[in-house]
Amino acid sequence: MRTLISGGTVVTAADTFVADVLVEGETIVALGHGLQGDTTIDATGMYVVPGGIDVHTHLDMPFGGTTASDDFFTGHRAAACGGTTMHIDFVIQPKGASLREAIDMWHAKANGKAAVDYGFHVAITDLTEAVLQEIPDCVELGVTSLKVFLAYKGALQIDDTTLFRTLQQGARHGLLTMVHCENGDAIDILVREALAAGHTAPVYHALTRPPQLEAEATSRAVRLAEVAGAPLYIVHLTEAGALDAVRGARGRGNQFIHAETCVQYFFFTRDDLARPGFEGAKYVCSPPFREPSDQQALWGGVADGTLEVVSTDHCAFWYEGGRDGRSRGKELGLGDFSKIPNGCPGIEDRMMLMYTHGVGRGRISLNRWVELCCTNPARLFGCYPRKGVIAPGADADIVLWDPTARHVLAAATQHQNTDYNLYEGMEVVGVPRTVLLRGRVVVDDRRWVGEAGTGQFIKRGTQPAVR
Ligand code: URP
Ligand code: ZN
Ligand code: ZN
Numbered sequence: 240m241r242t243l244i245s246g247g248t249v250v251t252a253a254d255t256f257v258a259d260v261l262v263e264g265e266t267i268v269a270l271g272h273g274l275q276g277d278t279t280i281d282a283t284g285m286y287v288v289p290g291g292i293d294v295h296t297h298l299d300m301p302f303g304g305t306t307a308s309d310d311f312f313t314g315h316r317a318a319a320c321g322g323t324t325m326h327i328d329f330v331i332q333p334k335g336a337s338l339r340e341a342i343d344m345w346h347a348k349a350n351g352k353a354a355v356d357y358g359f360h361v362a363i364t365d366l367t368e369a370v371l372q373e374i375p376d377c378v379e380l381g382v383t384s385l386k387v388f389l390a391y392k393g394a395l396q397i398d399d400t401t402l403f404r405t406l407q408q409g410a411r412h413g414l415l416t417m418v419h420c421e422n423g424d425a426i427d428i429l430v431r432e433a434l435a436a437g438h439t440a441p442v443y444h445a446l447t448r449p450p451q452l453e454a455e456a457t458s459r460a461v462r463l464a465e466v467a468g469a470p471l472y473i474v475h476l477t478e479a480g481a482l483d484a485v486r487g488a489r490g491r492g493n494q495f496i497h498a499e500t501c502v503q504y505f506f507f508t509r510d511d512l513a514r515p516g517f518e519g520a521k522y523v524c525s526p527p528f529r530e531p532s533d534q535q536a537l538w539g540g541v542a543d544g545t546l547e548v549v550s551t552d553h554c555a556f557w558y559e560g561g562r563d564g565r566s567r568g569k570e571l572g573l574g575d576f577s578k579i580p581n582g583c584p585g586i587e588d589r590m591m592l593m594y595t596h597g598v599g600r601g602r603i604s605l606n607r608w609v610e611l612c613c614t615n616p617a618r619l620f621g622c623y624p625r626k627g628v629i630a631p632g633a634d635a636d637i638v639l640w641d642p643t644a645r646h647v648l649a650a651a652t653q654h655q656n657t658d659y660n661l662y663e664g665m666e667v668v669g670v671p672r673t674v675l676l677r678g679r680v681v682v683d684d685r686r687w688v689g690e691a692g693t694g695q696f697i698k699r700g701t702q703p704a705v706r
Contacts, residue, residue: 289638593669
């Protein structure tokens with residue numbers, strides 16, 4: 240079965256050109272003019288872009304005394320409706336479990352539900368000698384990135400010994416180490432002090448996680464990665480000091496230091512956590528939202544290449560959970576900000592927001608948008624050129640992007656499994672109209688037509704050696 244996508248403008252990270260795209264089965268087989276297919280999808284007036292790849296998500300994750308509300312079906316449907324056809328989720332090693340057991344647990348969560356393609360990183364929380372020896376085996380399983388948290392003391396946080404040994408072992412075997420950079424020990428003290436002083440409102444989440452503690456942890460991770468000669472990926476970078484730490488490493492010639500930000504950090508500030516009543520809880524995530532000057536710094540970072548990826552850290556919770564069949568949500572933190580589950584939804588919104596506020600406002604080019612949201616994620620995480628590009632031989636993960644269509648982001652119309660949308664009422668210009676996953680239409684004229692069980696686990700490749 241050959242499908243011709245005709246009359247559109249193909250956009251890649253490098254080029255923009257008018258061409259038809261011929262798909263055979265699950266694969267792109269040709270780009271050009273005068274091609275023939277068995278069926279045709281008219282892409283006149285559309286950009287034809289690679290499916291988005293979101294490398295930072297938490298679906299069905301136990302966290303903060305509850306479980307994230309989007310699972311591997313609802314989260315996938317939302318992703319596809321937002322133009323994202325692959326994501327990489329974090330397997331979290333339960334303390335005492337092997338990495339293999341943890342990865343198997345996450346496969347069980349996705350099996351039968353997956354509706355877009357997906358991969359896994361594995362987060363190490365308990366680095367025993369046996370776990371250290373297991374790291375190379377992850378490559379065989381197609382899990383080629385590790386993660387550690389320098390925050391969440393008493394839960395996910397690891398120490399510098401674990402960080403350094405993970406970096407070393409990862410580097411020896413071609414795995415990329417990803418790090419959540421905040422100083423969890425200092426945060427823990429500030430949180431205790433705030434609560435003792437009777438400061439319980441959501442805004443204290445931000446006030447007890449100041450930017451200096453992100454800058455410090457980022458510099459530490461960067462310097463340790465340099466000593467270990469290890470590829471490093473800083474997740475959800477939010478502020479100017481951390482950006483300087485990454486720029487410093489690149490300035491020293493260390494091209495193996497990578498960093499992402501997440502879309503929400505361009506839009507919200509600490510003031511959003513101080514919204515009236517308990518509304519601020521919707522905006523509680525870690526690291527927290529910063530200052531307008533940091534937002535400007537982040538736009539600078541994506542424009543100059545310091546930040547190579549924009550992901551979401553999609554980790555949805557209900558605002559009013561714990562009833563009507565909902566898992567517990569943000570209400571867990573009524574009366575104590577430290578009990579608000581950390582995380583925000585966004586897997587559906589990312590591509591539209593970056594197009595509207597990045598491309599539409601002249602902050603980034605059309606090609607840079609594709610590079611940040613589709614191509615660099617594939618390159619950095621070992622699945623390029625199978626994913627992240629419109630080219631012969633690539634999987635036919637294709638989005639027909641309507642650059643002039645308007646859409647208002649809202650909880651009532653979203654597919655994300657939660658009762659709020661961070662961007663409620665915000666209009667975007669530019670939406671995914673048709674989405675193909677390996678040649679199969681999963682979104683047709685903005686309507687979900689996909690199916691649970693059709694998403695595939697993607698085994699990913701390793702990193703180039705640093706030295
Ligand atoms: O608040 C956040 N970011 N929740 C998800 C876990 C993490 O730190 O990425
Ligand atoms: Zn994190
Ligand atoms: Zn995260």
